[in-house]
Amino acid sequence: MSKSIFYHAGCPVCVSAEHDIIDLVGSDNVDIVNIGEDRNRIADAEAAGVQSVPALVTPNGNTLHLNFGASIEDVKG
Amino acid sequence: MSKSIFYHAGCPVCVSAEHDIIDLVGSDNVDIVNIGEDRNRIADAEAAGVQSVPALVTPNGNTLHLNFGASIEDVKG
Numbered sequence: 001m002s003k004s005i006f007y008h009a010g011c012p013v014c015v016s017a018e019h020d021i022i023d024l025v026g027s028d029n030v031d032i033v034n035i036g037e038d039r040n041r042i043a044d045a046e047a048a049g050v051q052s053v054p055a056l057v058t059p060n061g062n063t064l065h066l067n068f069g070a071s072i073e074d075v076k077g
Numbered sequence: 078m079s080k081s082i083f084y085h086a087g088c089p090v091c092v093s094a095e096h097d098i099i100d101l102v103g104s105d106n107v108d109i110v111n112i113g114e115d116r117n118r119i120a121d122a123e124a125a126g127v128q129s130v131p132a133l134v135t136p137n138g139n140t141l142h143l144n145f146g147a148s149i150e151d152v153k154g
Contacts, residue, residue, distance in 0.1 A: 004101065020135050024081065024102050058097050066141045 003029055007045045008054040009036035013069035017054040021066070030056070035075055046072060080106055084122045085131040086113035090146035094131040098143070107133070112152055123149060 006021055008014030021030060035042045035053065045055070049063040052071045056064045083098055085091035098107060112119045112130065122132070126140040129148045133141045 016139065017141060020137075020139050020141055023137070024106075024135060029101075056101075058101060060097075060100070062093065062097050064094060064097055064143045065145075066143060068142075 002059050003031050004059055005031045005033055005048070005057045006054065007033050007035055007041075007048075007050050007057070009070050009075045010034055011053070011069035013067050014054040017066045017069075021056060035072075042072070042076060079136050080108050081136055082108045082110055082125070082134045083131065084110050084112055084118075084125075084127050084134070086147050086152045087111055088130070088146035090144050091131040094143045094146075098133060112149075119149070119153060 004025060006018060008018055018032060033041050033045070035045055048057045048061070050057065050072060052065055053069050053075060054066045056066060058064065081102060083095060085095055095109060110118050110122070112122055125134045125138070127134065127142075127149060129142055130146050130152065131143045133143060135141065
């Protein structure tokens with residue numbers, strides 16, 4: 001894959017980081033996934049090593065946790 | 078300013094994140110500062126809101142803490 005994936009859950013920290021990431025890498029280079037709404041993607045996020053949101057999974061599969069909005073466990077509820 | 082600044086302290090988490098950020102935004106778009114070695118930049122990092130490294134300060138002044146390598150207090154020692 002060549003795009004990064006930005007996982008978030010709609011929290012204020014998430015939205016702020018989303019704007020920063022789009023500014024930095026360009027909206028064409030990142031897929032935005034709200035795992036609070038698109039709950040069948042939670043498993044994808046966990047498989048990629050996402051422990052909290054917001055997080056960016058890079059094209060080479062590394063996960064960068066950006067600040068802290070909510071844990072995956074909190075999103076799962 | 079138009080460049081981001083990536084603050085780190087040479088830790089393994091920092092080096093990994095540095096590679097990811099350079100891959101994502103391009104080495105021309107980010108200044109790399111090792112506050113473990115370049116200790117007179119610690120004050121700059123703190124002024125930008127950096128609480129731990131690695132961290133990326135975006136051109137618009139937002140600070141994104143990327144994973145967690147070490148706290149600023151630990152770097153100050």
